[in-house]
Amino acid sequence: MGLTLTEKILSAHLVEGEMVKGTEIGIRIDQTLTQDATGTMAYLEFEAMGVPRVKTERSVAYIDHNTLQNGFMNMDDHRFIGSVAKKHGIWFSRPGNGICHQVHLERFGVPGKTLIGSDSHTPTGGGIGMIAIGAGGMDVAVAMGGGTYYITCPKVVKVELTGSLQPWVAAKDVILEVLRRLSVKGGVGKVIEYCGEGVKTLSVPERATITNMGAELGATTSIFPSDEITLEFLKAQGREDAYTPLAADPDAVYDEIVEINLSDLVPMAACPHSPDAVKTVEEIGPMKIDQVCIGSCTNSSFMDMMKVAYILKGKTVAPSVQLSIAPGSKQVLTMLAQNGALADILASGARVLESACGPCIGMGQSPNSGGISLRTFNRNFEGRSGTKDGQIYLVSPELAAASALTGVLTDPRTLGEMPEFKLPEHFLVNDNMVVEPAPEEEMDSIEVLRGPNIKPFPTSEPMPKDIDAKVSLKVEDNITTDHIMPAGAKILPLRSNIPEISKYCFAVCDESFHDRALEMGKSIIVGGSNYGQGSSREHAALAPLYLGVKAVITKSFARIHMANLINAGIVPMTFADEADYDRIDQEDELRIENIADQIAAGDVIKVTNVTKGFDFDCAVSFSDRQKEMLYAGGLLNYTKNKN
Ligand code: MIC
Ligand code: SF4
Numbered sequence: 001m002g003l004t005l006t007e008k009i010l011s012a013h014l015v016e017g018e019m020v021k022g023t024e025i026g027i028r029i030d031q032t033l034t035q036d037a038t039g040t041m042a043y044l045e046f047e048a049m050g051v052p053r054v055k056t057e058r059s060v061a062y063i064d065h066n067t068l069q070n071g072f073m074n075m076d077d078h079r080f081i082g083s084v085a086k087k088h089g090i091w092f093s094r095p096g097n098g099i100c101h102q103v104h105l106e107r108f109g110v111p112g113k114t115l116i117g118s119d120s121h122t123p124t125g126g127g128i129g130m131i132a133i134g135a136g137g138m139d140v141a142v143a144m145g146g147g148t149y150y151i152t153c154p155k156v157v158k159v160e161l162t163g164s165l166q167p168w169v170a171a172k173d174v175i176l177e178v179l180r181r182l183s184v185k186g187g188v189g190k191v192i193e194y195c196g197e198g199v200k201t202l203s204v205p206e207r208a209t210i211t212n213m214g215a216e217l218g219a220t221t222s223i224f225p226s227d228e229i230t231l232e233f234l235k236a237q238g239r240e241d242a243y244t245p246l247a248a249d250p251d252a253v254y255d256e257i258v259e260i261n262l263s264d265l266v267p268m269a270a271c272p273h274s275p276d277a278v279k280t281v282e283e284i285g286p287m288k289i290d291q292v293c294i295g296s297c298t299n300s301s302f303m304d305m306m307k308v309a310y311i312l313k314g315k316t317v318a319p320s321v322q323l324s325i326a327p328g329s330k331q332v333l334t335m336l337a338q339n340g341a342l343a344d345i346l347a348s349g350a351r352v353l354e355s356a357c358g359p360c361i362g363m364g365q366s367p368n369s370g371g372i373s374l375r376t377f378n379r380n381f382e383g384r385s386g387t388k389d390g391q392i393y394l395v396s397p398e399l400a401a402a403s404a405l406t407g408v409l410t411d412p413r414t415l416g417e418m419p420e421f422k423l424p425e426h427f428l429v430n431d432n433m434v435v436e437p438a439p440e441e442e443m444d445s446i447e448v449l450r451g452p453n454i455k456p457f458p459t460s461e462p463m464p465k466d467i468d469a470k471v472s473l474k475v476e477d478n479i480t481t482d483h484i485m486p487a488g489a490k491i492l493p494l495r496s497n498i499p500e501i502s503k504y505c506f507a508v509c510d511e512s513f514h515d516r517a518l519e520m521g522k523s524i525i526v527g528g529s530n531y532g533q534g535s536s537r538e539h540a541a542l543a544p545l546y547l548g549v550k551a552v553i554t555k556s557f558a559r560i561h562m563a564n565l566i567n568a569g570i571v572p573m574t575f576a577d578e579a580d581y582d583r584i585d586q587e588d589e590l591r592i593e594n595i596a597d598q599i600a601a602g603d604v605i606k607v608t609n610v611t612k613g614f615d616f617d618c619a620v621s622f623s624d625r626q627k628e629m630l631y632a633g634g635l636l637n638y639t640k641n642k643n
Helices: 005-012 036-049 072-088 100-108 122-128 137-144 171-182 197-201 204-217 228-236 302-312 330-339 341-347 397-406 440-445 498-504 513-520 539-546 559-568 578-583 595-601 624-632 635-642
Strands: 014-016 024-027 031-034 058-062 091-093 114-117 131-134 149-152 155-162 190-195 221-223 256-261 268-270 278-280 291-294 322-325 372-375 391-394 467-474 523-526 549-554 571-575 589-592 604-609 614-619
Touching (some): 005 014, 005 190, 031 036, 031 100, 031 137, 036 635, 058 100, 072 091, 100 114, 100 122, 100 204, 100 330, 114 137, 131 221, 137 635, 155 197, 171 204, 171 256, 171 268, 190 204, 204 221, 204 302, 291 302, 291 397, 467 513, 467 549, 498 513, 559 635, 571 578, 578 614
Parallel strands (some): 031 058, 031 114, 114 131, 155 256, 372 391, 467 523, 523 549, 549 571
Antiparallel strands (some): 268 278, 268 391, 571 614, 604 614
């Protein structure tokens, strides 16, 4: 029986377990990446592990999220990460060099290798045939130290692409179509593997747009084969040495098959407030818009920007619209400057931002109240833009640029004939903003720079015998990590300071949560399905930990967040019978007796609702390793106990 590409790469990296779907496997990690908003914690954790030098083939620390720097905190964090990286063998991509996923794809990704990153859009690397997975900072710290990374051996979904995209229909429309069909929960426990004749019609940046936003499916990752198109891209980056051809066996067996004829796709948009609320442009109609933002790790490649520049050339942004553009990397921005496209963009009235995440994570460019904003990004969760009632639509760069000119949602196919946009034969290669780590013999002389914003992470206790705690919060389905631990210009600078950042925990849902949880001392959170979707930020587990949350009971969890809860020593459980969700209210007192014994004994945990006087069952499915972590009070305690 033939193998899928996913199975080939995973089994070549397998160090624990067997390739049995649904069971836990441990894999060796070749590369890691971090960004600054999750990186400070990851490096504090790495330091706490006491490993002097990273043991990966390549680890890179990027600064791209917190670049507003209103106050000392961000630059303190940048300096901390820069110095820690230099000391311990990590490459450091300085602020201004670009968004981690874009730069990693351009400069460091290698087909067939494994990459984990403390950012949920790490699957961008799947665009060149990597198994690239988003993870919590602690998992990345462990992998940097040479430790195994554990995942549930995934099912593999084949997305069979046929045909080719019509003019002005984009890679973004492909992933929007996948999201429309599979939903934000459809990828859980699965890797999405793209195959078929249509693959050959997509360039690497287009493939990367698709794998990037595959994160929104809840998938473990997404991957394209590594073929002559990959080689062409790597060659143009001066990195043909990194190339290996890779594909699934022709007789590979898949768990699910999705067929998409690229020729049938039309321009689409994900409507507020979910990436899977997808409609065609025609269905939405010529809606008036207030703002357009182009950029983010999904759509900021040189090719994307060239299309945008072509559309804007010689025109002016509609008077009622604000347009901002953030090219994804210094490479992209410099090439646009050199070939004149930047002048076309500027002449149109677009506001050019630095190469960073910017508006995607609410760092500036928040829309007006109730404002309609078209964005080429990957997430449109409520409030993420920084404007609580902002109406965010996720679209392709082509659609965004066409609409910026007219002031209404505009089908880019009305732009007339589309010229051929070709990948350049040579990208401009200048890695002068990537700092090499110090040689090992010099590491002792490197001082790690710690500003006052860097506070130690919260400690967790070994699991208590019983948990007696009130429900401090009850929330609905599809709660994102942007609800649990919001980001944005005000809160992101506090990422290294758990006591401070925890003041905003769940503030989007209930501003009184922080005080109530602290007052309760210990508590339990109750949630609906797909709890914790979105970002990899472990702060969404560390802040609840700091506030005394001992367990989270939901209808279902998103993968990275569930792993982060276990790493923090918080017990994630799901309702055995979802109807019990309706029988619990905030402030109810719950009792879980002999919790460790119950976890050891099997997959069912009995919980008593003391306030309402009934028992209900919760389901858990922990591997032995996860059980040990929970008993120890999280991954750090577990690792310390083991050493
Ligand atoms: C995001 O897109 O939500 C982020 C900000 O990049 C996060 C990481 C973070 O919260 O720092 C992610 O996707 O993991
Ligand atoms: Fe940055 Fe946005 Fe990409 Fe997250 S999704 S890494 S915030 S650009």
